Amino acid sequence: MxxxxxxxxxxxxxxxxxxxxxxxxxxxxxxxxxxxxxxxNWPDVTTISAQQLFPEMAEEIALYERVIFxxxxxxxxxxIGLQPVTEASDRLxxxxxxxxxxxxxxxxxxARQPHAFVYTIPARCxxxxxxxxxxxxxxxxxxxxxxxxxxxx
Amino acid sequence: MSRTIVIDPVTRIEGHAKITIxxxxxxxxxxxxxxxxxxxxxxxxxxxxPYTEMPALTARTCGICPISHLMAASKACDAILAVKIxxxxxxxxxxxxxxxxIQSHALSFFHLSSPDLLLGMxxxxxxxxxxxxxxxxxxxxxxxxxxxxxxxQIIEKIAGKRIHPAWTVPGGVNAPLAPDVREWILSxxxxxxxxxxxxxDWYKSAYGQxxxxxxxFANFPSLFMGLVNEDDSLEHYDGALRVVDDRRRIIxxxxxxxxxxxxxxxxxxxxxYLKSPYYKLMGYxxxxxxxxxxxxxxxxxxxxxxLSAVELFAFRKLSKGAVLSSFHYHYxxxxxxxxxxxxxxxxxxxxDILSEHVRAHAGPNAGEGVGISEAPRGMLLHHYKVDRNxxxxxxxxxxxxxxxxxxxxxxxxxxxxxxxxxxKIKEGALNRVEAVIRCYDPCLSCSTHAFGEMPMSLRLxxxxxxxxxxxVKNI
Numbered sequence: 001m002x003x004x005x006x007x008x009x010x011x012x013x014x015x016x017x018x019x020x021x022x023x024x025x026x027x028x029x030x031x032x033x034x035x036x037x038x039x040x041n042w043p044d045v046t047t048i049s050a051q052q053l054f055p056e057m058a059e060e061i062a063l064y065e066r067v068i069f070x071x072x073x074x075x076x077x078x079x080i081g082l083q084p085v086t087e088a089s090d091r092l093x094x095x096x097x098x099x100x101x102x103x104x105x106x107x108x109x110x111a112r113q114p115h116a117f118v119y120t121i122p123a124r125c126x127x128x129x130x131x132x133x134x135x136x137x138x139x140x141x142x143x144x145x146x147x148x149x150x151x152x153x
Numbered sequence: 154m155s156r157t158i159v160i161d162p163v164t165r166i167e168g169h170a171k172i173t174i175x176x177x178x179x180x181x182x183x184x185x186x187x188x189x190x191x192x193x194x195x196x197x198x199x200x201x202x203p204y205t206e207m208p209a210l211t212a213r214t215c216g217i218c219p220i221s222h223l224m225a226a227s228k229a230c231d232a233i234l235a236v237k238i239x240x241x242x243x244x245x246x247x248x249x250x251x252x253x254x255i256q257s258h259a260l261s262f263f264h265l266s267s268p269d270l271l272l273g274m275x276x277x278x279x280x281x282x283x284x285x286x287x288x289x290x291x292x293x294x295x296x297x298x299x300x301x302x303x304x305x306q307i308i309e310k311i312a313g314k315r316i317h318p319a320w321t322v323p324g325g326v327n328a329p330l331a332p333d334v335r336e337w338i339l340s341x342x343x344x345x346x347x348x349x350x351x352x353x354d355w356y357k358s359a360y361g362q363x364x365x366x367x368x369x370f371a372n373f374p375s376l377f378m379g380l381v382n383e384d385d386s387l388e389h390y391d392g393a394l395r396v397v398d399d400r401r402r403i404i405x406x407x408x409x410x411x412x413x414x415x416x417x418x419x420x421x422x423x424x425x426y427l428k429s430p431y432y433k434l435m436g437y438x439x440x441x442x443x444x445x446x447x448x449x450x451x452x453x454x455x456x457x458x459x460l461s462a463v464e465l466f467a468f469r470k471l472s473k474g475a476v477l478s479s480f481h482y483h484y485x486x487x488x489x490x491x492x493x494x495x496x497x498x499x500x501x502x503x504x505d506i507l508s509e510h511v512r513a514h515a516g517p518n519a520g521e522g523v524g525i526s527e528a529p530r531g532m533l534l535h536h537y538k539v540d541r542n543x544x545x546x547x548x549x550x551x552x553x554x555x556x557x558x559x560x561x562x563x564x565x566x567x568x569x570x571x572x573x574x575x576x577k578i579k580e581g582a583l584n585r586v587e588a589v590i591r592c593y594d595p596c597l598s599c600s601t602h603a604f605g606e607m608p609m610s611l612r613l614x615x616x617x618x619x620x621x622x623x624x625v626k627n628i
Contacts, residue, residue: 055298108287109291
């Protein structure tokens, strides 16, 4: 979509992007959250479930007022984290990027700056399995509650 | 005293690799080698699995070109079934294969290589990436995003998933095309054609700035190999193999999948996990050939679609014979994107495209099968043998990047001899040697079945084996 076609559409609603590999234990936390969000049928909330972030998502993100990234991260603390996304200039791979570099592309390519947050779910196990560790399982419940509160605002 | 330079890792390619440049006693480049440093071994661990699993198993080789493996694997399994699959299934497979080529070519050109072309080979390394492109040439970055996204959307809407769909199966495909999907794709094609024609116009106006790179980026005589139809038109799924020489003279034609071993043999070099296939009738290493978009345009006489035919006509003016400079892989890639849109439109307008008869059912009727299709990077070949229960007893995969291995080695040697001076690697020279590899758009996870992320490296080695300089760029 061209910049002019994007600009014809007023930004609207919230996009939740959960990313990670569901076959790698706790790394599947992001897609698991997306599955839960979809079941809530909240109005004006759209979801994307993906193994990783990639540049093509910039066009989609530009259409929303708010974007929430949900990702698993190797645990340094035992609680979920919520932080605003700051633009990054990391040298992204061609088919994988960080929330910060993606938000920078949204601004530079589509002249849009949605409010962007990232939830990090602490993770312990990245082995080949589809189960979550007890820590991540507990934090997923906390994340769902926190996300419900955030989306209610 | 001879010395060596190593580039490790090579960047902005699909995979891990390194380049070693050997200097002679006078400090001049004697040789250069492209090493792929990982091994995965799909051929071995597929043994014992049912042939029906092969499309899904081998597609896991790669997250960039799984569709290509699905196509070659499914065709090999069709041969084991010994059935003629429904015409509609063939057409749907062709559409998805072309969508894969569109998205992969867009990734290669816009995300990986256009930073070199638009920002310059000598631009600061921190700017030569898609973010730098977004800042300096947002229109071009948006075009790349649109094209790649559209290719992936076609795959997702027809096959169910953009990566690793289970839609292509032995005997056909497992779901017909939905009418609304057909309409949606057709509605988007005009925008895609507008974008790629605009980019083609830019490329044709700009490549004159790269006369030196065109001259020294793997510009040498070789054979070229690709699929063509019976009417000599460009083909990416059906047809038979053709081999042409540097003057575009046909030296072998009509080669069917099952005959490939009469024409292609494989050699293993001690310093790389990437195989070195060669044209058997000329021996090793004289039987060097190239595959991929440049080779396909050199092999075909026509595209079979009007707008890309005009572009092919202009492309032919580059040379009286075959276009030899690998720099023009970029040009060929853009023409193939245009062709992809035109051909998808043609196929979607076929009267039987919405037919629900899309799969033939049978058990294994042949002990082996070979499947060949054109992946974005070139001809992809899967060859399986099965026992009477349909379990795989032997498998051989020859990947596009492997076909190009000899040419990539020769290409980096040519570029290194021209650009590398002395025993330190300047950034511009490093990038140009890497850029030769990027012309081929190698996919190393496919070609060696490597595991993990795969950037590259470059090393300069003296005649006594001393490492004089080494550049490592982790991304």
